[in-house]
Amino acid sequence: MASKKTNQSKETEENSSSRRDFIKKSGLLTALAFTPPSLVMASENKWDEKIAEYLETVPLSIEVNGKKHNLNIEPRTTLLDLLREQLHLTGTKKGCDHGQCGACTVHVNGTRILSCLTLATMQQNAQVTTIEGLSKGKKLHPMQEAFIKHDGFQCGYCTPGQIMSGIACIKEGHANSREEIREYMSGNICRCGAYHNIVDAITEVKEGGMLS
Amino acid sequence: MKNFQIIKALSPNSAVSSINKENSAMFIAGGTNLVDLMKKNIAAPDKLVDITSLDLKKIEFLSGKVSIGALAKNSQVAEDKAIKEKHPLLALALAAGASQQIRHMATVGGNMLQRTRCSYFYNTDMPCNKRVPKSGCGAIGGSNRMSAIFGASESCIAVHPSDMCVALAALDATVLVEGPKGKRQIKFTDFHRLPGNTPEKDNTLLDKELITSIEIPDNNFNKNVHYLKVRDRTSYAFALVSVTAALDIQNNTISSARLAMGGVAHKPWRLTEAEEFLKGKTVSETTFRQAANLAMKGAKSYGDNDFKLTLGPNAIVEALTIASSK
Numbered sequence: 001m002a003s004k005k006t007n008q009s010k011e012t013e014e015n016s017s018s019r020r021d022f023i024k025k026s027g028l029l030t031a032l033a034f035t036p037p038s039l040v041m042a043s044e045n046k047w048d049e050k051i052a053e054y055l056e057t058v059p060l061s062i063e064v065n066g067k068k069h070n071l072n073i074e075p076r077t078t079l080l081d082l083l084r085e086q087l088h089l090t091g092t093k094k095g096c097d098h099g100q101c102g103a104c105t106v107h108v109n110g111t112r113i114l115s116c117l118t119l120a121t122m123q124q125n126a127q128v129t130t131i132e133g134l135s136k137g138k139k140l141h142p143m144q145e146a147f148i149k150h151d152g153f154q155c156g157y158c159t160p161g162q163i164m165s166g167i168a169c170i171k172e173g174h175a176n177s178r179e180e181i182r183e184y185m186s187g188n189i190c191r192c193g194a195y196h197n198i199v200d201a202i203t204e205v206k207e208g209g210m211l212s
Numbered sequence: 213m214k215n216f217q218i219i220k221a222l223s224p225n226s227a228v229s230s231i232n233k234e235n236s237a238m239f240i241a242g243g244t245n246l247v248d249l250m251k252k253n254i255a256a257p258d259k260l261v262d263i264t265s266l267d268l269k270k271i272e273f274l275s276g277k278v279s280i281g282a283l284a285k286n287s288q289v290a291e292d293k294a295i296k297e298k299h300p301l302l303a304l305a306l307a308a309g310a311s312q313q314i315r316h317m318a319t320v321g322g323n324m325l326q327r328t329r330c331s332y333f334y335n336t337d338m339p340c341n342k343r344v345p346k347s348g349c350g351a352i353g354g355s356n357r358m359s360a361i362f363g364a365s366e367s368c369i370a371v372h373p374s375d376m377c378v379a380l381a382a383l384d385a386t387v388l389v390e391g392p393k394g395k396r397q398i399k400f401t402d403f404h405r406l407p408g409n410t411p412e413k414d415n416t417l418l419d420k421e422l423i424t425s426i427e428i429p430d431n432n433f434n435k436n437v438h439y440l441k442v443r444d445r446t447s448y449a450f451a452l453v454s455v456t457a458a459l460d461i462q463n464n465t466i467s468s469a470r471l472a473m474g475g476v477a478h479k480p481w482r483l484t485e486a487e488e489f490l491k492g493k494t495v496s497e498t499t500f501r502q503a504a505n506l507a508m509k510g511a512k513s514y515g516d517n518d519f520k521l522t523l524g525p526n527a528i529v530e531a532l533t534i535a536s537s538k
Contacts (some may be wrong), residue, residue, distance in 0.1 A: 056217075073219045075216055075217065076214070076216060076250075078215045098248050099248055104374060113313055113316055114314065117247045117314075118247075122218075122240070122243070122262055122264060165313065172312070174312070183446075183447050187311020187312055188311075188313075
């Protein structure tokens with residue numbers, strides 16, 4: 001059975017320790033403390049057949065923001081968890097995790113989808129764009145600029161999803177009126193209620209022809 | 213989520229045979245409902261058969277009908293130019309469902325197979341005969357604002373959540389399926405079923421059968437059509453009540469009509485008696501009101517959803533009025 005070890009850490013960013021890293025590391029230690037000893041033994045190459053099967057991973061090649069990744073993942077890994085937990089691209093947010101809020105919206109092969117309801121293993125060779133992939137160096141994407149200019153957020157949690165969705169909304173040709181923008185942005189919930197300003201931002205980018 | 217194996221099917225036949233060997237294997241395409249159910253452990257397959265590589269994505273206009281592949285995306289169908297022209301009702305119903313992100317993911321076949329959104333089905337701490345047979349129905353005597361008013365049973369008062377299916381039921385569509393015993397066709401109105409004593413079964417698909425396409429016969433319903441969806445917010449919510457109305461009007465006389473409701477039953481609810489009544493009548497609000505009263509015969513509410521007995525007929529009149537004035 002699976003002789004491969006889960007090499008999820010292969011892709012770890014080499015940045016200095018931050019608060020987020022500290023939380024992650026201490027979380028891992030806590031998880032280890034609660035791991036049954038048999039499982040720890042199994043991971044030390046004394047594979048028990050059943051546990052090995054449980055831990056089985058599948059290979060995945062995926063391109064995220066122009067960078068190719070060759071990974072081994074559990075089949076149940078969602079694209080959202082892959083981005084956040086394994087590739088450490090935490091810009092994409094986990095809101096409801098059930099396809100009801102839109103915070104996890106990313107582009108897959110140019111189409112906006114919900115990463116929380118997408119199994120990563122079904123995205124073999126896909127090209128994914130997340131909020132981190134929009135800016136060019138220090139130059140923000142026109143939609144990011146417009147959100148800042150029009151104050152299209154308050155707490156900011158839904159913002160990455162709103163921006164990814166807003167760009168797609170224009171590219172799909174569904175930003176021809178305020179009503180149409182509201183309808184085609186309805187999958188992105190903003191609990192702070194910044195909707196009016198979000199529509200302003202999208203309208204400006206659309207009318208300025210900034211995406212063509 | 214429980215872990216599982218996943219394999220990619222390369223043909224409908226291999227998809228069916230690979231699922232046939234397993235007890236708890238399921239097909240997966242868009243996954244917008246299944247992945248959600250797996251996260252809640254309501255669906256817990258040991259194996260998934262990924263059917264997204266199958267060549268079932270095409271929309272083809274054939275002689276006398278249109279064929280839509282089971283893997284065509286909801287947004288693809290909703291925005292198809294020819295579908296908008298020839299079957300605008302289907303495009304309207306699809307555009308009223310979910311959000312654009314979900315419509316980009318969800319397939320036509322998956323839309324048909326989505327499970328009810330009854331809160332007792334989703335809440336695993338509650339009884340639900342559909343989720344756990346013989347465990348009881350929490351919605352009867354419980355919170356049942358979204359529940360059915362037609363065709364419910366003592367076991368289940370859940371409704372089918374789809375918008376697309378309401379239009380397909382009205383348009384006399386046919387479902388094409390492939391299974392271990394070969395191919396067969398199911399009338400769309402016979403595809404979903406009423407709960408009876410076995411609400412765990414949503415439809416009449418046999419074990420391991422795969423939907424390959426749907427077909428809609430040509431019709432004259434390309435102008436006077438409307439899909440009215442009444443919901444708690446303007447967009448991105450399931451229907452409290454929806455009505456699909458299609459009229460063929462010649463010189464202010466209705467030569468034929470199609471009417472169906474969503475959000476009111478365990479299946480898309482076709483209103484054939486009201487359709488018959490409308491045939492040959494002149495367009496008027498009185499006629500529409502009479503048709504609506506006919507349509508509501510046999511409706512039964514459960515407390516929180518009493519309002520549907522008033523909302524239902526009003527929505528029918530409104531949908532017919534809008535359709536006739538286009």
